[in-house]
Amino acid sequence: MLPACSVIGILGGGQLGRMTALAAANLGYKTHIYTPEENSPASQVAYKTTVAAYNNAKALKAFAQSVDVVTFEFENVPAETIRILSEVKQTHPSLEPLYIAQNRLREKKMATELGIKTAPFLPVSSLGELENAFREIGYGGAILKTAELGYDGKGQVRIRGLEECEDAWKEMQNQPSILEGFVDFACEISVIIARNEEGQVATYDINENTHKDGILRVTRVPSSVTPDVENTATQNAIRIAEHLGLVGILAIEFFVTREGEVLFNEMAPRPHNSGHWTMDAARTSQFEQFVRAVAGLPLGSTERTTDVTMHNLIGDDVLVWQQYLERPNVKLHLYGKTKITEGRKMGHVNYLGTE
Ligand SMILES: Nc1ncnc2c1ncn2[C@@H]1O[C@H](COP(=O)(O)OP(=O)(O)OP(=O)(O)O)[C@@H](O)[C@H]1O
Ligand SMILES: [Mg+2]
Structure with a gap:
């Protein structure tokens, strides 16, 4: 401790x-x-x-x-x-979970090895490989992503037909990539899980996430998913955290298909944007939980205290920050960034209770 x-x-x-x-x-x-x-x-x-x-x-x-x-x-x-x-x-965490999470291929392989479903995926490192991969898994469309260093939808290209492969590959600039089958999901969810050195684990209620242009916009808790989906996602998260011997906090993003399948998308071994609601609507915020795990303290209660919706303030959204101060059920968090650029996360607000 x-x-x-x-x-x-x-x-x-x-x-x-x-x-x-x-x-x-x-x-x-x-x-x-x-x-x-x-x-x-x-x-x-x-x-x-x-x-x-x-x-x-x-x-x-x-x-x-x-x-x-x-x-x-x-x-x-x-x-x-x-x-x-x-x-x-x-x-904390150690090299292993960080190393796996840095690379989309490594993390999807790990999920597959643990028996956790993912969208179909193939490694791609040339235009020829891309075209072959698209023929194999691109029947419903596909997304080409750089294997490393992507975030907020950066380093991703949607491919709708074989003829689009050439331009897509040019955009990747020869970086090692992954082609994923496009998932026509019913919704996107994420699980935040903490684990400490003693092996104690704690998960929060499932986050339901809405993205626009590849960037998270809104997280709603409770989510609209069935208890079965909730249970599968939570159990998968626990399996991954234990497999990695995680000490710290981990966020795992999943797609939920219309048939109720839960597909692993990606993970981040750190606090996550979709967990920001915990700052105002959980007994222990994800940030406190993270510090507790890293410092060898017992984990705190993850109980949710109210329904909550988190909205990111992206780019110019932040200009109206003062309007939130007048609303008693809204908690404002600004990040101290002076320069506003398009797509930049400037802050977020948590709406407590009904929005
Ligand atoms: N295979 C897919 N099928 C359908 N939609 C997808 C697929 N992969 C990604 N997306 C959409 O693009 C978003 C961003 O993708 P992903 O999470 O892989 O990348 P990212 O750049 O690391 O994002 P972030 O850093 O915001 O989590 C997803 O949340 C989802 O909305
Ligand atoms: Mg993501």
Whole structure:
């Protein structure tokens, strides 16, 4: 158990790091942020910041030496970075779950090996392979995604017919990719699960997520899925967390088909946008839960205290932030980002009770 006033090192300076740092402070911990960005959302509320590149071995070592445990709010860092950090200090989660989650092929293979269903998928590393893969699994349309470094729908191209493969491959710029069959899903859901070193696990109610242009817009809890779907998704999440020996928090996204099948889409071994409702509508927020897991504390209650809907404030949405202050059932969270750009997550609001 990490003693009070210990320092938690967090790799990444975005809003997830910011909200984690705030939760850590409430539990009496300090946070040290490692980020290449000046004045990052997380460093604004942290005890200390190192501004350096993710491949700066010297800075990484000094950072790891100066903290009591290392964790991540951003998993898309080179595996070498994680290796350097873990040689100096315990990292939670460990290299394995981060390494698997960094690559869409690795994570889908893992799911398949655990007997968890996914959309049909094939690895693709040339135009020829893409065309063959499309012939095999593209009958209902397909999505080509870069195997690594995609987020918020970036690095993805929809392919509707064989003739579109050439342009799609050009867009990928020869990066190793994955072709996935297009799922005509009934809805998208995600599960947030925490696990600590003692093997205690805790899951939250299922999140029902609506995306637009590949970016999460709205999360509703409770979801509209059947108890059967809820149970399958939760059990799958537990199986994955235990398989990975996860210490920390993990979000897993699933598609629910019209037939009620639950298909693994992707996972992120960190707090997740679809869990932001827990800040105002669960006994323990996902950020506090994450800190508890990383610090070796017992996990908190995940009980939901009210129905809730989370809306992301994306790009210009944030300009009207003041209007939310007048509404008693709305909780506003802004991320301290000064520059508004299209598609950038600037904050979110939680509507408590009925929207
Ligand atoms: N095989 C698929 N069939 C149908 N829709 C899909 C498929 N893959 C992705 N999508 C749609 O695109 C969205 C983003 O895809 P995905 O989650 O794989 O990428 P991402 O860029 O990592 O997104 P994020 O970082 O927002 O979670 C999904 O939530 C879903 O709405
Ligand atoms: Mg996703």
